[in-house]
Amino acid sequence: MMTYIVFILSVIFVVSFVGFSSKPSPIYGGLVLIVGGAVGCGIVLSFGGSFLGLMVFLIYLGGMLVVFGYTTAMATEQYPEVWISNKAVLGAFVMGLLSELLLACYILKDDEVDLVFEFNGMGDWVIYDTGDSGFFSEEAMGIAALYSYGTWLVIVTGWSLLTGVLVIMEVTRGN
Amino acid sequence: MKPYILVIIMTTVMSGTMIVLTSSHWLLTWIGFEMNMLAIIPILMKNYNPRAMEASTKYFLTQATASMLLMMGIIINLMFSGQWTISKIPNPIASGLITIALAMKLGMAPFHFWVPEVTQGISLPSGMILLTWQKIAPLSVLYQISPSINPKLMIPMAIASVLVGGWGGLNQTQLRKILAYSSIAHMGWMAVILAYNPTLMLLNFTIYIMMTLSTFMLFIHNSSTTMSSLSQTWNKLPLVTSLILMLMLSLGGLPPLSGFTPKWMIIQELTKNDMIILPTFMAITALLNLYFYMRLSYTTTLTMFPSANNMKMKWQFESTKKIILLPPLIITSTMLLPMTPMMSILE
Numbered sequence: 001m002m003t004y005i006v007f008i009l010s011v012i013f014v015v016s017f018v019g020f021s022s023k024p025s026p027i028y029g030g031l032v033l034i035v036g037g038a039v040g041c042g043i044v045l046s047f048g049g050s051f052l053g054l055m056v057f058l059i060y061l062g063g064m065l066v067v068f069g070y071t072t073a074m075a076t077e078q079y080p081e082v083w084i085s086n087k088a089v090l091g092a093f094v095m096g097l098l099s100e101l102l103l104a105c106y107i108l109k110d111d112e113v114d115l116v117f118e119f120n121g122m123g124d125w126v127i128y129d130t131g132d133s134g135f136f137s138e139e140a141m142g143i144a145a146l147y148s149y150g151t152w153l154v155i156v157t158g159w160s161l162l163t164g165v166l167v168i169m170e171v172t173r174g175n
Numbered sequence: 176m177k178p179y180i181l182v183i184i185m186t187t188v189m190s191g192t193m194i195v196l197t198s199s200h201w202l203l204t205w206i207g208f209e210m211n212m213l214a215i216i217p218i219l220m221k222n223y224n225p226r227a228m229e230a231s232t233k234y235f236l237t238q239a240t241a242s243m244l245l246m247m248g249i250i251i252n253l254m255f256s257g258q259w260t261i262s263k264i265p266n267p268i269a270s271g272l273i274t275i276a277l278a279m280k281l282g283m284a285p286f287h288f289w290v291p292e293v294t295q296g297i298s299l300p301s302g303m304i305l306l307t308w309q310k311i312a313p314l315s316v317l318y319q320i321s322p323s324i325n326p327k328l329m330i331p332m333a334i335a336s337v338l339v340g341g342w343g344g345l346n347q348t349q350l351r352k353i354l355a356y357s358s359i360a361h362m363g364w365m366a367v368i369l370a371y372n373p374t375l376m377l378l379n380f381t382i383y384i385m386m387t388l389s390t391f392m393l394f395i396h397n398s399s400t401t402m403s404s405l406s407q408t409w410n411k412l413p414l415v416t417s418l419i420l421m422l423m424l425s426l427g428g429l430p431p432l433s434g435f436t437p438k439w440m441i442i443q444e445l446t447k448n449d450m451i452i453l454p455t456f457m458a459i460t461a462l463l464n465l466y467f468y469m470r471l472s473y474t475t476t477l478t479m480f481p482s483a484n485n486m487k488m489k490w491q492f493e494s495t496k497k498i499i500l501l502p503p504l505i506i507t508s509t510m511l512l513p514m515t516p517m518m519s520i521l522e
Contacts, residue, residue: 153203156194160210163187166180170217171231 006046013039018096024081024089030068037064051139176221187214188308195312201249201259204316205242208280211312212238218304219297230296234305237289241279248272261316264323273316274324280313283366284335287359291343294355299400302351303391306358307384314365314380318373326370334456336363341463348402350394353467354387357426360464367457368441371448374521379437381521382511386426386434389504393419396496402471406480411489420476421509427465433511440518 016036023029037060045053083093146153176184191211198204212235219231252269253259264270275286282290294302317324340360347353361383368375393415399405408416425432438461445454474480 156203156206156210159187159190160206160213163183163210163214166183167213167217170176170180170184171220174223 002046006043009039009043009046013043014100015097018093018100019083022083022089022092022096024083024086025077026071027077027080028082030064030071034061034064034068037061049139051143176217180217184214184217187211188218188304192308192312196315199261201252201261204261205246205249208238208242208245208312211309212242215304215309219293219301221301222298226296227298230293233289233296234293237279237286241276241286244272244276244279248276261319264320267325270320270323270325271328273320274328277313277317278332278366281310281317281362282355282359283332283362284339284359285332287336287339287343290359291352291355294351294358295349297351299351299391299395302354303388303395306354306391307387310358310362310380310384314376317366317369318376321369321373321376324370329366329370330453333363333365333367333369334453336360336366337457337460338363338463341460341466344467345463347467350400350402350405350471353471354390357464357468358383358387360461364437364441364457364461367453368444372444374518375437375440375444377521378440378518382433382437382508385504385508385511386422389501389508390419390422390426392498392501392504393422396494396498396501402474403480403482405471406474406478406482408475409479410487412494413490416476418505420472422505423468423472423475425509427468428461429465431512432509433507436512436515436518440515 013036016032016039019032020029020036023032038057041053041057041060044056081089083090187210191207191209191214194207194210195204196207198207216231216235219234220227248269248271249259251272252264252266255266255269256264264273278284279286294305297305337360340356340358340363343359344353344356347356361379365376365379365383368379394400394405397405397408397412397415399408405419408419421432425434428434428438438458442454442458445457
């Protein structure tokens with residue numbers, strides 16, 4: 001059951017990013033990016049990262065909604081272009097999907113690809129479980145570690161956030 | 176830019192690089208790269224003209240892509256080895272991805288297109304930071320992972336960089352573009368020796384930084400961004416003409432000057448590793464570089480351009496720009512060849 005959910009979510013994930021890279025109008029770009037972000041959080045959730053998935057969903061989608069609101073407000077059109085209104089865009093979209101499909105079939109066919117690097121077996125991509133204590137999830141321990149002996153990491157992160165705000169203001173304030 | 180903001184942003188640029196240099200954990204290395212990339216953007220677009228905006232957008236996009244690839248490589252490495260330590264990378268996919276990401280950050284050959292574009296779009300001091308300080312962090316990581324780098328991936332990139340760096344600069348008249356191509360070519364020389372003797376990479380990098388810094392400082396002193404404005408130097412700052420001549424020949428790697436040291440040692444090291452064709456090819460393509468450096472020194476020093484000159488006494492006025500670090504930098508970037516035996520301190 002879990003495998004199917006993750007599989008379907010992954011398909012939506014890939015399709016949304018193909019759609020994003022062949023976006024006909026910024027509005028749909030923002031929309032598809034939000035879909036991709038949400039589905040990505042869903043994949044993380046399905047692998048057991050409940051806290052991480054929720055945090056990324058809240059923070060990322062909070063930011064994305066603001067950006068989406070702005071793109072909608074700034075680039076508003078009565079009839080924004082969609083994927084089927086332009087042959088080149090539709091072609092790029094279909095070609096992206098086809099290449100993804102072909103790659104998936106190529107990997108599934110004989111479980112071994114030797115393109116640039118040798119990539120044999122889906123087993124290579126399975127994460128080896130490093131093992132948690134069993135009582136707490138890895139996430140809870142990670143957060144605890146971050147706020148106990150990871151002080152400097154928190155300081156670096158906070159400083160980066162502050163600088164991020166300053167950089168954004170410096171970039172957008174104009175002359 | 177307000178001084179407070181400038182101080183905060185410069186601190187972040189420097190601390191980002193310092194975090195990369197001192198970190199033994201891949202996550203913090205990546206964080207350092209991101210901090211550095213984030214904070215360099217306002218410095219690049221200091222002039223607020225559309226060209227600078229475009230340049231910083233290009234820089235941001237390439238660096239963000241490279242950071243993403245780096246993170247991907249780090250995570251694959253984590254999956255296979257279960258550790259975050261920067262040490263031997265056993266997995267060829269991870270090592271290849273990390274190498275490609277760092278090459279993209281450095282602007283090496285298949286990913287070199289952003290370097291001339293970005294450098295040409297920004298002001299001279301920002302270009303100086305871009306071509307010197309911004310190379311420190313990726314090169315330090317490459318130095319740390321040098322035992323795990325696949326030479327079959329690195330050497331073609333290095334050859335292509337040297338070729339492109341020489342070839343691209345041939346017909347340029349814009350000084351910043353020429354320096355960008357010169358940077359690409361030097362990155363190629365550093366990359367080729369990385370798998371065989373990383374110390375020589377450090378040597379080449381040190382001397383490259385000194386030469387590029389002093390060249391940029393002379394251009395800033397002269398306020399010139401084109402070859403034709405450089406051809407008026409004899410009238411404005413006569414002494415600088417000879418300095419530019421020496422620096423250009425040093426960048427090109429002519430024997431009595433510092434720039435020859437790394438080329439000499441690299442060719443020697445490659446020959447010791449039983450390679451004949453590779454060093455020959457690199458030396459021949461370095462001639463392309465030498466050609467455009469010679470052209471620069473020719474327009475600056477050896478000839479008087481037939482251009483309009485209304486002011487014949489400009490050299491009498493004292494320049495208002497004082498660049499304090501220039502004299503020691505020029506001395507070190509031209510006269511270091513006799514100090515070559517001291518190279519052992521880098522080991």
